Amino acid sequence: MSEGTDQVREHEAAELARRTDRKRARLARPAPVREDRYAQVELADLRRMRSALADEEMRVSYWRRIFQARLDVLHAESPVTEVSDLARVLADAPSAHRRLANISLISVDDVPALPDLGELWVREVDRSRPEAAAALEQDLNDAEQRLSDHRRSLHDAIDGVTRELIARYREDPNLALTALPRGPRTATG
Numbered sequence: 001m002s003e004g005t006d007q008v009r010e011h012e013a014a015e016l017a018r019r020t021d022r023k024r025a026r027l028a029r030p031a032p033v034r035e036d037r038y039a040q041v042e043l044a045d046l047r048r049m050r051s052a053l054a055d056e057e058m059r060v061s062y063w064r065r066i067f068q069a070r071l072d073v074l075h076a077e078s079p080v081t082e083v084s085d086l087a088r089v090l091a092d093a094p095s096a097h098r099r100l101a102n103i104s105l106i107s108v109d110d111v112p113a114l115p116d117l118g119e120l121w122v123r124e125v126d127r128s129r130p131e132a133a134a135a136l137e138q139d140l141n142d143a144e145q146r147l148s149d150h151r152r153s154l155h156d157a158i159d160g161v162t163r164e165l166i167a168r169y170r171e172d173p174n175l176a177l178t179a180l181p182r183g184p185r186t187a188t189g
Helices: 003-028 043-075 083-091 096-101 117-122 130-171
Strands: none
Touching (some): 043 117, 043 130, 117 130
16 A cells, blocks of 8 residues: 555544544533423424524624724724725625625613624824824724623523523424425436
């Protein structure tokens, strides 16, 4: 056998060992248990809830990235000088369509109201006025922190709903099949 073949086999054996270890670790974890707070929630509603929470998390993450970019621009030696320039730069990216579709932010009742994100996004400052730049920086930092806190609460909620779904699927594995699309399968092509 060649040295290259031996290396490929060693790599494959190592990968198989890693996968086996990951599977063993997954199986060693205790199974999620049902939570009383979801006892009256239908399975379809849990799935919709998880999807809505994931959509909200995507919007919050988007706004966090926007404010982090604004902070980077504010600190740059030769920054983009106009918000419209920053918007143009961001819009030139391939995922602009998705980002523009996610500009609104849905409030969640148990999370404090978020700042007026749109106003903060378009606010321009005269860089010759350090107090104006400092105020914008503070507002951006505050908004980014609140978004981070909101995002953490969304992750906790997503994790809770996911644990409930997994617990239900473990109780009755056939429930997982109900997530699959129904209807006749058609050949394409």
